[in-house]
Amino acid sequence: MIQRFGVPEIGLLAHRTVPALLAPAQLLPGRRRDVEALLAWGRRPSARRVECLGRRWQLPVWHLEDGLLRSLAKGRQHPPLALLVDDLGVHFDATQPSRMEQQIQQPLTPSQHNRARELQQRWCAQRLSKLNPARESPAPAEPFVLVVDQSAGDCSIGLGQAGPESFRCMLQEALRDQPDCLVVVKVHPDVIRGRARGHFRRRDLQHPRIRICADGLHPAALLEQALAVYVVTSQMGFEALLWGRTVHCFGMPFYAGWGLTHDRLPAPVRRVQMVPLEALVHAALVAGTRCVDPHHHQPCPIETLMDAIGLQRRLQGADPQRVEAFGFTPWKQRSLKRFLAGSELRFRLPRALPGPRAEAVAVWGRRARPRLLATARQRALPVLQVEDGFLRSVGLGADLIDPISWVVDRRGMYYDATESSDLEHRLATVHWNEAQLERAEALRQQLVEQAITKYNLSGDGWQRPKGGRRVVLVVGQVESDASIRYGAPGITTNLALLEAVRAAEPEAFLIYKPHPDVVAGLCRSGEGEERAGQVCDCLLGDGSIHALFEQVDALHVLTSLAGFEALLRGVEVNCWGLPFYAGWGLTNDRLSSPRRGRPLPLAALVHAALIDYPRYVSRHSGWFITPEQAIEELVAWRDAPAAPRTLVQALFRHWGRLRSR
Incomplete structure (x- = not known):
């Protein structure tokens, strides 16, 4: 194993991934003899000069070339994620032997043969x-x-x-x-x-x-x-x-x-x-190829890279090519570029109308103006409605914390019970196979074991009182939230919800937890919410919602995502509104929707809501990632030392508090 490579071609190190692709060997730039081998790129004229240098110094020359699965594109922003490393020649040079040529002729073990066949299938499946x-x-x-x-x-x-x-x-x-x-x-x-x-x-x-x-x-x-x-x-x-x-x-x-x-x-x-073809595939994609994952640039098997690039292609190709976005703040514009990475974005003023080249329009949630929606319908332009996903960040969006997950919906929005959404449509029509349901259950267990919620806020735990009383948690919301306007046709205030739960469960020990944005002073408290302490047995402003799930017997919500998070943890959930997870036989519902009623297993809800519906983007690479990878990033983010607030974040929080008074 070579430990020290000399790199006479300084340009070879222009790509930041090359050292990681050749790790653990050291790459020492310049003309030096205290190395075990020299590196050259392909058959360039500069490679010929390196070969002459190798003969003079009696050092072997190893040749590098882009891997057969290189990256998304060329350019400095897209360094190679796979390299072909050859200590004999270059794979495309038929005039001389190469290591790949020798590897193609090597007999394969049964496991290598099977892996090569699976790689061929994966290549085509990921296109x-x-x-x-x-x-x-x-x-x-x-x-x-x-x-x-x-x-x-x-x-x-x-x-x-x-x-x-x-x-x-x-x-x-x-x-x-x-x-x-x-x-x-x-x-x-x-x-x-x-x-x-x-x-x-x-x-x-x-x-x-x-x-x-x-x-x-x-x-x-x-x-x-x-x-x-x-x-x-x-x-x-x-x-x-x-x-x-x-x-x-x-x-x-x-x-x-x-x-x-x-x-x-x-x-x-x-x-x-x-x-056989398997021998060629193994030699070309496994034996002589080194790969790094696109997020941390750590060595990985080629299957990991294939899946990552395939995911980018599917999600980037899912949206229209030219999208005009209306009403996005500068902070949200930055995030939209990541979540619509396959589209050319043009940001327009809120009162503008789509230009002639627009193929779709993007809006935040349900904030699109009627005139914009009418124009989009008239021109048959898809309307991409964007919102926070269900595993969002470590910290509040109101604090300008970048999201790791957003949803992009063409039918409606998941919190709007007045019409169908992509999520509701999937829940009402899709049939998931056994492998998909097993993946969903494994994802649910990973999420619960890692104590992941939407915002992943820290806080002290709470211990339920001794005795046999039933402990019930009522979760407050920001009353101006669109999910209440569009998903709670009956009770619409936190105080009214609390009073209704007290009437429904008069003997229970009642905990009320206000919304974190209200506790932080970033949003106004609800109408009469200051009287909540007179209705409940415990008013809990701080504390981890995940820790509370382990202490309570039941949860009551209007439309809060906390109900979905409680379902994942096996807690009884009572819905007084129509959140996306109600109406599928998993919750106790006070209201009903004619579009819902199909009984679903919890794994189906998890697959639809956490795998099919959202998009996840890595904080490190800006690439799309899977929900399993998103959970790993959220855990690392949560466990890392908290970063100090930037000046912009501090000013925005101060402005939010002034606005909420």
């Missing part, structure tokens, strides 16, 4: 490529074959025993071999951006059966549906093999010469062995 923009090139409706161009001067072409003429020969043969099909020519993204030239001249592409794909989007749909794929040395040939496509090679890429492709060139004598 991956080397670079991973969210949106995909649309595939033609009629039968077609795919011809893949490359940028002129690509090292892999000459080192793959091909040249410019190979591309014209490839196109002519595709037209001849497939007389009844369209021939889709996929242009390289660098050519589209003007950074390089392609290999086809205008007159080469005049055939009536040729269609040009020059959108620079993801190739998954094309590879999934093509009848065959024609390449010179492009990595897309390897990806086509993963999709089970027939691949014709007009050069000698690393995946050619093994009996898996139709090759127009003779294979090097080193590639005389026929191998």
Whole structure:
């Protein structure tokens, strides 16, 4: 194991992930001899100079290249998350041996064979490529074959025993071999951006059966549906093999010469062995590849990286491309950019109307103006209603604490019982399979064991009084909250709720806990709420809501999320309004909705509300994460020393207190 690499190419360290990808070895920049090996990038001219230096100093040279699953995009903001590390050569250089070439010929153990097959399935299920923009090139409706161009001067072409003429020969043969099909020519993204030239001249592409794909989007749909794929040395040939496509090679890429492709060139004598696809997959994605997770840049298996990139693609591609946002404060604008990462956002003044290029509008909760909604309906523009998720942060949103979770709803909003929402629609119609319900139950247990709630506020515990009295908790809310306006058609004040519970449970020991924003002075107390102490047995301003769940027998709420959190912990919940979790046979309900009534297991509610509905964004990377990862980040955030308030946060809190008086 090499402990100290010399890095004569200083530019190799431009990407901040490279040291992590080569850990635990040290990377020592500059020309120095007190190292065990030198590092070079691919077959660049600078790599040749490093090789000369290695021969002079009698040091081995290891070559690096981007992994076959590199990242979301190129550029400084998107460093490589996987590297191919080769101590013999470079994988795309067919003129010399490489470590990957040797690894492809190694027999696989049963576990390696199974892992390779699962990697192939995962690659297709996550719809991956080397670079991973969210949106995909649309595939033609009629039968077609795919011809893949490359940028002129690509090292892999000459080192793959091909040249410019190979591309014209490839196109002519595709037209001849497939007389009844369209021939889709996929242009390289660098050519589209003007950074390089392609290999086809205008007159080469005049055939009536040729269609040009020059959108620079993801190739998954094309590879999934093509009848065959024609390449010179492009990595897309390897990806086509993963999709089970027939691949014709007009050069000698690393995946050619093994009996898996139709090759127009003779294979090097080193590639005389026929191998199964699993051997190629294991060598290319496991044996010679090093990966780091995108959030902390720590070493990880490639499966972790595949799932992370697949999640970005799904969520970034879920929203319209051009979204105009109305009424978002500067602080919320920053968060919206993270939660709508796949869209081009334009922030508009609250009283403006959508521009001609808008494909959707985004608003906070139910605050959209009627005129804006009418215009969106008239133009058939989706309205994306955004709100805090159910696992939000460590600290209050009113303190300008950035959220880790938001929801984006196209039908309505989860707290609005007057109409359906995406969440209610899922609860009313979706059937979850056994694996999904098992995941939901494991997530519920993780959340309960880690004592995670929406805001994760600290506080002293509370001990129930001795004796056999039933202990009941009533949770207060901010009475101006939209969830009361749209989800509580009967009782609408905290005091009225408290009095109703006292009447319903006259013998119980009654605890009243006001909303944290009211306790902090950031929101006004409710009408008559100062008399709450005269109705209850205990008025508890501070204290952890999670600790209270362990001490009480039942909970009474209007629409508070605390009812959902109590359900997760097996506490009896009584609803006096219509929160999203009421009406599914899990709570004692005073009201009913004609759209609800389907009995659901708790695991189904958990899957819908915590897995399907919200979006979670990492505080570290800004990437989308799973709810399980969100809980891990919330626990670390909560257990870390509290950060001092910024000046902006302090001023905002002071302003909030003045406003609430």
